[in-house]
Amino acid sequence: MFHFKSFISRLVLAAVLLFEAGGAEAARWLFRDGQSKYQIVLSPEASVSERTAARELQQYIEQMSGVRLPITSDLGTKGPGIFVGYSERVASLTGAARPADEDESFTYRTLGHDLFIWGGSRRGTMYGVFTFLERELGVHWLAPKCTVVPECRAWKLPRLDHSESPYIGFRYHCYFVTDGEWEWGAHVKENMRFTTQNEWGGQEGYWGCHTWDHFMPAKEFFAEHPEYYCLRDGKRYGGYGQLCLSNPDVLRICTERLRDFMRKNPGHRIYSLSQNDNQLFCQCERCAAIEQQYGGHSGIIVWFVNQVADALRDEFPDKFVGTFAYQYSRQPPKGIKPRQNVVIRLCSIECCFAHPLDAGCPQNEAFMRDLRAWADLAPHLFIWDYIVNYMQYIAPWPNFQVLAPNIRIFGENKAIGIFEESQYQSTGAEFEEMKAWTVNQLLWNPFQDTDSLVSIFMDGFYGQAAPRIMDYYRLCQSLVRPDVHYGIYINEDHEIYSDDFIAKAFAILGEASRAAESDEVRQRVERVYMQPLYLHCMRHKAESVGDGKWAELQRLMKKYKAMHREGQQQDRFFRDFEEAASVGK
Numbered sequence: 076m077f078h079f080k081s082f083i084s085r086l087v088l089a090a091v092l093l094f095e096a097g098g099a100e101a102a103r104w105l106f107r108d109g110q111s112k113y114q115i116v117l118s119p120e121a122s123v124s125e126r127t128a129a130r131e132l133q134q135y136i137e138q139m140s141g142v143r144l145p146i147t148s149d150l151g152t153k154g155p156g157i158f159v160g161y162s163e164r165v166a167s168l169t170g171a172a173r174p175a176d177e178d179e180s181f182t183y184r185t186l187g188h189d190l191f192i193w194g195g196s197r198r199g200t201m202y203g204v205f206t207f208l209e210r211e212l213g214v215h216w217l218a219p220k221c222t223v224v225p226e227c228r229a230w231k232l233p234r235l236d237h238s239e240s241p242y243i244g245f246r247y248h249c250y251f252v253t254d255g256e257w258e259w260g261a262h263v264k265e266n267m268r269f270t271t272q273n274e275w276g277g278q279e280g281y282w283g284c285h286t287w288d289h290f291m292p293a294k295e296f297f298a299e300h301p302e303y304y305c306l307r308d309g310k311r312y313g314g315y316g317q318l319c320l321s322n323p324d325v326l327r328i329c330t331e332r333l334r335d336f337m338r339k340n341p342g343h344r345i346y347s348l349s350q351n352d353n354q355l356f357c358q359c360e361r362c363a364a365i366e367q368q369y370g371g372h373s374g375i376i377v378w379f380v381n382q383v384a385d386a387l388r389d390e391f392p393d394k395f396v397g398t399f400a401y402q403y404s405r406q407p408p409k410g411i412k413p414r415q416n417v418v419i420r421l422c423s424i425e426c427c428f429a430h431p432l433d434a435g436c437p438q439n440e441a442f443m444r445d446l447r448a449w450a451d452l453a454p455h456l457f458i459w460d461y462i463v464n465y466m467q468y469i470a471p472w473p474n475f476q477v478l479a480p481n482i483r484i485f486g487e488n489k490a491i492g493i494f495e496e497s498q499y500q501s502t503g504a505e506f507e508e509m510k511a512w513t514v515n516q517l518l519w520n521p522f523q524d525t526d527s528l529v530s531i532f533m534d535g536f537y538g539q540a541a542p543r544i545m546d547y548y549r550l551c552q553s554l555v556r557p558d559v560h561y562g563i564y565i566n567e568d569h570e571i572y573s574d575d576f577i578a579k580a581f582a583i584l585g586e587a588s589r590a591a592e593s594d595e596v597r598q599r600v601e602r603v604y605m606q607p608l609y610l611h612c613m614r615h616k617a618e619s620v621g622d623g624k625w626a627e628l629q630r631l632m633k634k635y636k637a638m639h640r641e642g643q644q645q646d647r648f649f650r651d652f653e654e655a656a657s658v659g660k
Contacts, residue, residue, distance in 0.1 A: 103155075103188065106142040107229035113155045115146045118162040122176075122196040124261075124276035125160040128204035132157065135214050138224050155188035160200045165193050174199055179266070180240040183207050190232060198266060198276035205262050206239060215535050216262035218508040219253055223535035239520070243482065245279055245344075245492025246518035248462070249499040250511045263515040267492065270342040281397065281457070281494070282340065283347035284420075287318045290332045290348070291325065300324070305357035316355035320379040321362045330383045337391055345418050345457075348380055349399040356403055370409030373400055377408050377417070384414045391416075397457065400449060407448040418491075419453040421446065423460050423481075427560040429473075431480035438560050450488035457492045458485045462514060465641040466564040468504045469609040469632075471551045471580075473571075475525050478514055482521035493518055503637025505606055506548075508536065538596045543587035544603060550579055567613035574614070580607035605631050616656035625656070 105113055115129050129146055137143040144157070150164050158164060161173050168186050174195045181194030181203030192203040208214040212230065215223040247267040253259060260268065261275030270280025283289065293313050296303050301311035303325050304318060318325050333348055356362075356372055365375045376398055384396040397418040400407070405422065413419055427438035432446070449456055460481065464472035485493055495514050498504035509532045516528050529548060533541040554571040561569060584604045591597040605628070612619040612628050619625040631637070632645060639648040 103232045105230050105232045106136065106140040106227075107231075109141050109228075111140075111142045111144060113144050113157060114152065115144050116150060116152055116156040116158045117146060117148050118150060118160050119148045121148075121160050122200075122276075123274055124198055124201040125196060127274045127276075128192075128201040129159045132159065132204050132208065135208050135212070135224060139212065139214070139227050140230070157190045157192065159192050159204060160196065161193040165191050179264075180238065181206070182238040183235055184237070185232060185235045190235065198261075198264075201261065201276055202239075202264055205264075206237075210237070211235070215531060216259055217512050217532055217535050219256040219259045221508070221536055241519050242486050242521055243490060243493050243518050245281070245457070246515065247278075248495040248497045248511055248514055250497045250504070250507050251499055252502050252504075252507045253511050254499075260515075263512060264519045265515050267344075267494075270344075272342075280343035281345040281347070281492070282343040284349060284399070285352045286347045286349050287329075287351045288315060290329050290336075291318060303328075305355050306359040306362075307355055308358075312355060315351060316353060317351055317357055319357045319359055319362060320375050321357070321359065321365055326379060326382055329379075330386045333383060333396070334387055334390070337387065337394060343394070345395045345397040347397045347420075348383055349397065349420070350376065350401065350404060354403045369411045371404075371406055373404040373406055374408030374411055376404050377411050377413050377419075380417055381411070381414045384416045388414075388416050395455065399459075400445070401459070405442075405445050407445060407452050413453050413455075415454050417453075418455040418457050419449055420457045420459050420494075421449055423458070424563065426461075427562060428461070428477055429555050429559055429561050430557075431477050432484050433480070436560065438562075446484070446488050450490075453489075456488065456490050457494070458490045459494050459496060460485070461563045462495045462510060463497050463504060464561075464563055464565060466566050467609070467613070467640055468498050468501075469605055469637055469639065470567065470572075470613075471505055471554070471606045471610070472561075472565070473551045473555050475510075475513065475529065475548075476552065476555055479517050479521045479523065479525050482517050486521065498638075500641065501636050501638035503602065503605065503632065503635040506603070509533070537587070537591075537599060539592045540587040540590045540596055540600050543583050543590060544600065547580055547583045547587070547603065550576065550583065567610055572610055572614070574611075577607045577611050577614075581611075601631065602635055605635070605637065612652070616652060617659055620653070620656045625652070 105111060115133055117126065117129050133144050133146060150162055165171060169184065174180065176196045178195030179199045179202060181192065181199045183190060183192040183203050192200060192207060194200045194203045213225045217223060245267040247265050257271060257273050257275060267279040267281060271278050291303060293304055297313040301313065302319060303322055305312050305316045306319065307316065329348060333346060337346055362375055365378055366372055369375060369378055380396055380398045387396065395416050395418045397420050399420050399422060401422040402424065423442060426432065426442050427436050430436040432439045432443055462474060464470060482493060498507055509529065512532055513525065513528050516523060530545065533545050537544045554576065559571055561571060584600065587600045588597060591600050608624060608628050612625050629649060638645065
């Protein structure tokens, strides 16, 4: 039997559902033609960084679309919203537990008309907002003075369910060009350099390196206590050497002074108590006996630092004492383990950076043995890696091919953090902004394709010159061969360089300069041009003085405040170069 009322009821219900479906579809436009029904919803208990993230979400959406979404703290608000931060509403709709404040993982997910972004309150939620802006809307913070914000009249919110966690816990580099740029660092998820509290969730602090001299400088103690310092060839050394770690007074003074420093500087997570930057270890009988007992130079350092860490543990239960596994102390000890509040900072300074560490390069086999052994031994392993050529900052030094594989290797071997030492003294280094941005991307997620990241950077940073800069980048990467090795101290005579390479680079970068659409882009190209120009001058000193290229290099180095190599100032470099050119060296 046909029931008219039932038919009408079903018809009305279908119409309502159709209307709601259409309304839902309409509501999924985050913005369109200068209009939006969305608002940004913050919990009243939102952290400082979550408030910053909401404000920046509002700012970038407005910049790209012309639409300014209102920000509210009413969690029960009607209408579609972007909910920033963990809240009761997130809990009730998703069943997700509240993340720990320090948890940097995040999720962003659409539920109905709404978008929810949440993570740990210190930086996790903020990273989720920044990743949503970057991954979904195409905003890229490439350099402190270069943020790419695409223009977009309409954007429909798709179904989203995306989560991320950092591959490496503590992540940072030290490029001078990004020094002090806390806002940029937060956007690229760099969370450690120097301790700071700021509106982007702050940063962790690993204080110091090579600190024997900081706590016990020879100029303070040596005159009255030469026995505190290393015995070398039968004599106590009063210069910048190492301490006599078997001396009980040295242990007492280092413990007292580190304790005092930690009390006065409580903001750091890790405090360095570590060897000076030389290989003048103590050769006295007592030190040698402890080294023999514990399997080498690292043994006495772990033995010494363990005692300091034991003395400080109760007063500083959430802090760590860090020390080096560096050069003469790189090999792990035997019969002794670092304490739970000790961090071992393993350095890759001797490695070949042409090839990934686990690719079978004979120059990296010993380091890989030490890495794996430390991973088994140390409760907390922190990596000190290197990403520039310290002999010649300006010259091309292709190492992009090892960045992601090496970070993966460090993570596989339980690294809690990675420091990528870079050009920390001046601007003007080879591909400095691009390498800084790329390495930060990879420290967060080293399973990304490096060349794809480079392409994103180049398109945003070099504009219309990007295709030719990419050609030059590929030319540089072509210098890498299976049978060629290089470390962080190579000069212009190394086998990877040739006059043919320089000639090709000049031709490519000349075209790049002509393609540049603005003075700003042209200057960025000019800094890339410094790379082959520097090589040409160094390989042909007298010729470059005569043909004007040396004058051009000087002009550019002064303009961009570029430093030749670690520790050598411009004036000294200019003088040494001209002296060498005059005698034909």
